[in-house]
Amino acid sequence: MPNENLQTAHIATQSWDQIADLTNETIDQLGQLKHCKNIVVTGSGQGIGFAIALLAAKHGHNVVIADLNEMLAEKAAAFINSIDSPETGKATWVKMDTSKLSDHELAVEKAVQAYGNLDVYLNVAGIDQVELAGNISEEHMDRIWSVNIKGTQFGMQAAHKQFMIQRQNNPSAIYKIINTSSIASLMAFPMLAEYCMTKSAVTSLTKNFALEWATDGITVNEFNPGIVAGPMWNHIASEMAAVTDKDQDTIFNGYVNNIPVGRAQLALDVAQSVLFLISSASDYVTGNSLVTDGGVVLGSKFSHKTNFKNQLGDGHLQSFTEEITVK
Numbered sequence: 001m002p003n004e005n006l007q008t009a010h011i012a013t014q015s016w017d018q019i020a021d022l023t024n025e026t027i028d029q030l031g032q033l034k035h036c037k038n039i040v041v042t043g044s045g046q047g048i049g050f051a052i053a054l055l056a057a058k059h060g061h062n063v064v065i066a067d068l069n070e071m072l073a074e075k076a077a078a079f080i081n082s083i084d085s086p087e088t089g090k091a092t093w094v095k096m097d098t099s100k101l102s103d104h105e106l107a108v109e110k111a112v113q114a115y116g117n118l119d120v121y122l123n124v125a126g127i128d129q130v131e132l133a134g135n136i137s138e139e140h141m142d143r144i145w146s147v148n149i150k151g152t153q154f155g156m157q158a159a160h161k162q163f164m165i166q167r168q169n170n171p172s173a174i175y176k177i178i179n180t181s182s183i184a185s186l187m188a189f190p191m192l193a194e195y196c197m198t199k200s201a202v203t204s205l206t207k208n209f210a211l212e213w214a215t216d217g218i219t220v221n222e223f224n225p226g227i228v229a230g231p232m233w234n235h236i237a238s239e240m241a242a243v244t245d246k247d248q249d250t251i252f253n254g255y256v257n258n259i260p261v262g263r264a265q266l267a268l269d270v271a272q273s274v275l276f277l278i279s280s281a282s283d284y285v286t287g288n289s290l291v292t293d294g295g296v297v298l299g300s301k302f303s304h305k306t307n308f309k310n311q312l313g314d315g316h317l318q319s320f321t322e323e324i325t326v327k
């Protein structure tokens with residue numbers, strides 16, 4: 001017997017046939033190829049930003065590689081343009097400093113000039129800051145705030161301005177802003193206090209701008225990567241090694257050993273999650289934090305195992321991460 005309440009719900013919302021029709025459309029949206037978008041990715045000369053730009057291009061989107069490092073930006077764009085496939089989007093590049101509003105305006109202009117309009121603005125550029133909490137200097141605070149917080153806000157403002165112009169001709173379009181936060185906005189890390197604070201600020205900006213711009217047809221979301229193998233963690237671990245009794249590899253492996261899924265995150269893992277936020281499949285998602293971290297924020301996997309074995313009197317596992325002592 002069909003459930004009467006359910007039937008009523010279908011009449012009030014969508015029939016099965018309607019949903020089936022919409023499903024075909026959604027498959028196209030996820031498949032992307034019929035919905036090519038024009039995307040700016042800041043900080044995409046390397047690392048996570050590059051992986052996002054590359055994967056987006058491979059899904060048919062056109063990208064602007066926007067980076068402070070001109071050489072990396074040019075190389076990244078050339079790499080994408082060298083992919084010999086008619087299904088791959090185009091790439092162009094622009095040198096920009098994310099801490100400057102005028103540079104974000106330049107990146108937007110580059111997208112409009114190259115591709116005709118802008119659909120998605122991705123704020124990925126960011127820096128770390130390794131310092132013991134008691135030693136954080138005002139100069140270092142200003143530097144990381146400028147890049148990670150001001151950079152995110154300015155990117156959103158420059159994109160919003162362009163989206164509002166475009167909406168005059170296309171009032172039903174959905175435009176997207178995607179920011180880069182981190183698991184550092186959700187938990188504390190030794191020697192990364194200032195970095196964690198900037199990523200919490202990104203989360204707050206994401207929610208607040210999402211609320212204000214929801215009626216403008218603009219979604220604002222963020223993604224929160226975990227421990228990604230690459231240049232940023234090389235730098236963090238080497239800075240930590242310089243002031244502790246552990247070497248860089250031991251420090252990085254200590255963090256990786258504690259990731260529940262059992263391996264370090266790759267830039268491509270992050271990019272795959274971000275593809276959903278780029279796609280029209282996420283049109284109804286705004287103010288959201290997509291945590292892509294292999295379960296780091298769930299807690300320590302090894303500590304539970306240690307307790308379990310100890311209770312059974314079955315020897316003990318070595319502590320999941322060795323104590324790090326400041327020199």
Ligand SMILES: NC(=O)c1ccc[n+]([C@@H]2O[C@H](COP(=O)([O-])OP(=O)(O)OC[C@H]3O[C@@H](n4cnc5c(N)ncnc54)[C@H](O)[C@@H]3O)[C@@H](O)[C@H]2O)c1
Nearest residue numbers: 043045046047048068069097098125126182225228231232
């Ligand atoms: N690596 C991780 O484990 C991790 C985890 C969580 C969040 N994140 C965040 O992801 C983002 C990218 O990290 P990543 O690991 O790819 O870093 P990365 O250091 O590998 O790459 C950062 C890129 O940003 C560029 N950049 C730096 N300062 C800039 C500026 N002022 N203006 C424009 N471009 C600038 C660099 O030239 C570089 O190409 C950052 O916001 C970072 O905080 C990284």
